[in-house]
Amino acid sequence: MSAETFRIGFLPLVDAALPILAHELGFAAREGINIELVRDMTWATVRDRLLYGHTDAAHMIAPLAIATALGRDRPAVPMAVPFVLGLNGNAVTFSTQLAQDVGLGETLGDPTVIGAALQRVAAERKIAGKPLRFGVVHRYSSHNYMLRYWLAGVGIRPDTHVDIVVTSPPFAADALAAGEVDGICVGEPWNSIAVERGVGHIALATAQIWRRGVEKVLAMREAVVEERRDAVEALLRALHAAAAHFVEPGTADESARILERPEYLDAPRDAVLRAITDHIRLVPGGEPIHYPDFMFQHREAANFPWRSQAAWLYSQMLRWDHIPYSAADAATAAAVFRPDIYRGALAGSGAPLPGASSKLEGGIDTPLGAGSVQGRLLLGSDRFFDGRAFDPDDIQGYLSDLP
């Protein structure tokens, strides 16, 4: 019997690591499956290939999977996210001019303090008739929602005080260099590339905005998951093993050597290696600083698709698309995340399996033991920078409290 093949679409980003490593390091083969990787340059193309069967699964920005299931801007297609490929790993990078105007230091500053300085500059620029403009990688991206969450939280109203436009990751540094945008929120290595080209200065890691923000997911069409359930579970075990390997000390070099290759990221190995080891160079020529949990790929059951994460993304979709709350949509959005499949795949493996499928997001300050049906689960701080917490059962109450 020949092994089942999964064609997996991806964009050249460090957090595409797990499917790439599962393929390259034999974790897929060990589970009796093949992975073929399909590289694209836009999320629209990754999504279209997935919807029309060019690929079986995709490395995808989480909100796009939810927007697709809800039929935002196009006919709805039922989607399933059985695995989270990582938390955070993005940064906000200012143009060197904006960094100077805001007075960014040589270390990562406090989001509230930087926000206050940014608010002053944003107001000046608005009065001068040249409002600040930020680039995010997609309308339905965690980058967009994290950036907006921070801006609104420090009194800068997106779309009113500042403009937010779309810039694909590989072109984000160019947009900064050309002065088309004053800042970008993008994944690695593209912030580092902007810094190395001398056109940007990293202001914040998105982990400073939400310490455990959901980032890329493995997205599939629900119909494909149902048809190929056993093979999908094998794929999840391969990805889970790749994630465990990825965070093991001493493996970063090998991972970076694989990821840098032209068929994957086609990016400088140094920048890739720094991101994997939670190091970021904030200013051109500066010493990279260590920011723990910059990228979060495995510990604390990070790969587990919490329905409450999907619900938070849905709440931000309502907030910024200005659409009314619908209980049916909220249920559809939360049900895109499939903890049931994750549990099915990893039952009996020893991996920690949370007992609940949903939790209060942003409610943990100091590491806390959590109920698990298997293994021991300890969850670290998952705070939002403004100290708010999100209760997935009260989306409307949460939204009415937000600035």
Add this chain to the structure above:
Amino acid sequence: MRIAIIDTSTTRAAIISDGLREAGLDDLVLIDPAGPLVAQIEAATPEVVLINLENPSRDLLEDFFAMSRALARPIAMFVDQSDTEATFAAIDAGVSAYVVDGLSQQRIKPILDLAVRRFHAFSSLQRELDDAKNALAERAVIDRAKAILMKRRRIDEPEAYALLRGQAMSTNRRIAEIAEAIVTSDALLGDIE
């Protein structure tokens, strides 16, 4: 019905617009890939936008369609779910399309079908061109290998060719491969007698 064509290949854009024009659809706007994309679309006010699937500007474009207040009605991603076959064909060919919401299926399908045929025609042209280029390059290598053999073995051209062909047949390789090996080894070892 105004149709805008956005393509990173200007040749393919020309092939598509020729096809549409032949079919009587002559309200066409070719978007200059080097110019400002959004401003050009805004000025064109198209009802249908054809774009190559792998165009790097698609995320930007979709954001513009979602946000745009300049266009009278929002533009939705084609195709209607009822005609998945046409959509599959389009994605396979590498075409993506956006249409003004509310345009009827009957009016759009012929455009998409035509675009798909033209995309395929472009691909096969490209292949023929590549094949022709390869054939030319191969012929040049074979000529050089023959010249090397003629000089070093003091034989004439038909004999040199027979030698190449014989070696190719007995080793089950292509003549061009044998010729390339000879040219390479001559470059490295040619001065050793």
